[in-house]
Amino acid sequence: MSLPRARIVVALVIAILATACAPGPDVGGSGSATATIPPSSTTSVVPPTTVPDEGAPEGLGPQAGPPELFPVDPADLPPVDFVDGRIAFHGATAAIRSGKVTTDLVIDTLPAQPTWSRDGSRLAVVALDGREPTISIFDGETGDPLFTNPTDRLYYFLSWSHDGTRIAALGGEIDENGTPRTVLDLLDADGTVVQSDVASAGSLYVAWDLGDLRLVAHADDRLLRVDPDGTATDIGAAGLQFFAPKWIPQTDDILVVADIEGSDYLVRRTVNGLDTLQSLGEADTEIGISVNPDGRVAAISRNFEVEGGEGAERIGLPAVFPQTATTMSGAIEILDLETGTRVEVFSGLNLWAEWNPQGTHLLIYEAGTAPESEAEEDAEFDTGTWWVYEHDPTAFEPNPPVEVVTFSPTPTFARSYLAFGDQYIESPRLWSPDGTRFVYAEVTDAGSLVRTGDIDGADTPTTVGAGEVGFWSPGT
DSSP states (O other), rough: OOOOOOHHHHHHHHHHHHHOOOOTTTOTTTTOOOOOOOOOOOOOOTTTTOOOTBBOOOSSSSSSSOOOOOOOOOOSOOOOOOOOOOEESSSSSSSETTEEEEEEOOSSEEEEEEEEEEESSEEEEEEEEOOOOEEEEETTOHHHHHEEEOOOEEEEEEEOOSSSEEEEEEEEEOOOSEEEEEEEEEEESSEEEEEEEEEEEEEEEEHHHHHHHSSEEEEEEEEEETTTTOOOOEEOOOOSSSSOOOOOOSSEEEEEEEEEEEEEEEEEESSSSOOOEEEEOOOSBBEEEEEOSSSSEEEEEEEEEEEEEEEEHHOOOOOOOOOOOOOEEEEEEEEETOOOEEEEEEHHHHHHHHEEETTSSSEEEEEEOOSSSSSGGTOOOEEEEEEEEOTTTTTTOOOOOOEEEOOBHHHHHHHHHGHHHHHTTTSSSSOOTTEEEEEEEEEETEEEEEEEEETOOOOOOOEEEEEEEEEEEOOO
């Protein structure tokens, strides 16, 4: 299904806009302050999770358009140096690759959203059969089909609970007033709906508790805690300057943006009620959050206009959605979650920041610049670059990031995933389980290929197969 360019551009305008975050004036020597979360008094901007066109959802969409067919014989591909885990990838078909073995998945129609369970034992795949969406569950090791179930809506984001018993599924609907909404359903491990319509909002982003069967959701301008029985409890107002909340390991705390006396601040707060919160700096516009697995620091992504343009309404977009007049840049800071201390580790327009499982390295996608005219928009996809930042937890000092590979992202990955990286890093995605390699998809002279790159760019990328998107499984 083809997603209309104009509406995706509007979605990306909201998704990419960000700004610098300096500590607020009420932050003391420790970098923290306390305040009570006030009731909501603002109207939410509708971000890009759902902007339907003729009943089909956009935003976190499973496809940016039907992928082209690129015949690549798996027997001709070199083996992939797997320490652990496997790679699921899809284009016109879907497959699992391990070493030199490629296993095709049995799906009768266009696959999307291949999503690994947290232990890699199962793989969920969304498929659209005409106008009847389904979700299929496969054995993560053998690729054998386990279950296929019809769904009431087309899901465009999936995320497994950490114990592997539930799947949070976001899909779109049109309410009785003709307004597009994003809906959260909870599925069990075979893809059957357990709780439907758990939450509904124009803007809805979710994250699983790392140690319990509960969720936190950012629904418009409210924060919700979803308990194991599916009950959604409003736990206070949220600021508008972020999308996906993030849990802090080994705690009941989340990292979000909250409204404190009319200004938005990045805060650490509990999910157990309307408690006080710790301010970690002001957030003037949208930011992205990625918490390190050690729970001590977080990577804070921000992007901003640096020159040109006609004001805040005209912001820069990644190269696949070109526009003129505005020049964008950005930065990534490492934030100490106890003191609020920050250090900048990367400078550039960034759309993806994902820690490896060990928390030692951060994978960063830097967007290329847009073509100068709209006539060029379909000529080719501009380049992006993967960078890797090495984090030293014993010394809060920045290391220079390493430029690993420059490439042209595939249309599906660029349009349907990169723009929403802040949500997608909630699930295990691009890093190998041992944290030394990552997977990505690029447009080449030979077609759209899924490849792996290494942590320091020393090795030549290895081709996994032909496809639009690839994701690495956790270890098993």
